[in-house]
């Protein structure tokens with residue numbers, strides 16, 4: 303049978319890179335994604351390929367899938383501390399029901415399945431670097447527990463399917479992955495620094511000596527494919543073994559972008575726990591290790607993100623008087639975004655108290671956000687993932703009674 307690979311979360315940052323690499327090696331690829339994270343321009347490029355199919359579907363619901371597949375790559379999951387903290391229930395559902403649905407597809411088709419766990423399973427590690435044999439230090443009720451426990455459940459369920467149903471499962475534990483194609487609204491460190499530098503803003507670094515493991519996306523995708531091609535059960539760490547001090551990263555971003563400034567605040571470390579992988583197992587079992595130098599990777603990332611920020615609209619949110627008291631400083635918010643979905647994700651994660659909803663021009667509710675699209679340069683209102691070009695005003699209507 304020729305290769306046919308199903309990629310859940312295939313419209314996301316890593317997913318679009320993975321689908322592209324699989325198409326390059328001649329595989330037929332089907333991406334399944336509910337577009338919760340927005341619609342990346344890379345998805346449109348993939349859709350032009352005749353070996354590529356996209357299915358919009360929430361993987362927490364069973365997928366009626368009958369076409370034979372040779373492998374399933376399960377990447378679908380909410381990610382990012384802000385989103386995960388605000389939506390722990392959906393995060394846990396993706397890790398539990400979503401993982402079971404992906405495993406069921408692999409079981410029915412006797413396919414290899416690779417599942418993306420996360421370095422977050424190590425929690426706040428007491429061991430540096432972390433080998434896979436380290437069990438972690440995780441608070442099951444802590445602020446990131448929705449994500450951490452979702453991934454720990456994913457690992458447990460994959461292991462259970464291997465033992466009870468004989469499914470050929472492979473678990474990978476990604477550490478920080480970066481590269482072109484990250485959304486400007488992504489709050490993780492590399493994207494946040496690049497966006498700030500591109501805007502000529504200040505990059506404030508708390509605790510400049512804290513290190514992050516940063517793996518370039520092409521290297522990471524090569525690791526995922528090596529895992530797919532092997533029968534290794536994992537879990538296997540995939541990440542950069544050399545940690546980068548956050549202060550050095552900020553300086554490097556500013557010099558690569560050519561704008562922005564770095565302000566160092568000694569003492570308190572900013573968000574996230576320092577984690578660095580021991581990648582001995584990846585080297586031995588997969589013959590894999592990252593090869594892209596950080597400078598080279600950042601250059602490609604900045605070029606990719608600059609292009610995205612340039613094609614992205616500046617979205618002005620006109621905020622109703624009733625809500626102005628809830629939003630600091632201004633009644634008009636600006637946010638660069640590739641789609642209405644990404645803009646609204648940004649809005650609702652920044653100001654969750656608003657709970658806005660989206661209506662179309664006829665006033666019909668089309669999604670969970672209530673917004674009037676005031677400018678005609680919105681191509682077409684299809685729902686949350688309408689692409690925006692130029693400057694667009696989104697006028698948020700006051701929440702409906704009971705909403």
Ligand SMILES: NC(=O)c1ccc[n+]([C@@H]2O[C@H](COP(=O)([O-])OP(=O)(O)OC[C@H]3O[C@@H](n4cnc5c(N)ncnc54)[C@H](O)[C@@H]3O)[C@@H](O)[C@H]2O)c1
Pocket residue numbers: 310311312313314315316317334335336337338339340359360361362376377378379380381396400418419420421475476477478479480
């Ligand atoms: N990027 C990293 O640094 C990193 C680190 C550790 C783990 N991971 C894991 O790798 C995977 C991919 O991460 P990414 O950086 O590409 O994130 P991403 O947000 O860009 O991609 C995830 C995709 O999953 C989709 N999705 C979310 N919930 C879904 C659902 N219920 N049904 C269908 N699709 C759903 C989103 O719409 C998104 O397109 C995730 O599982 C993530 O937890 C990533």
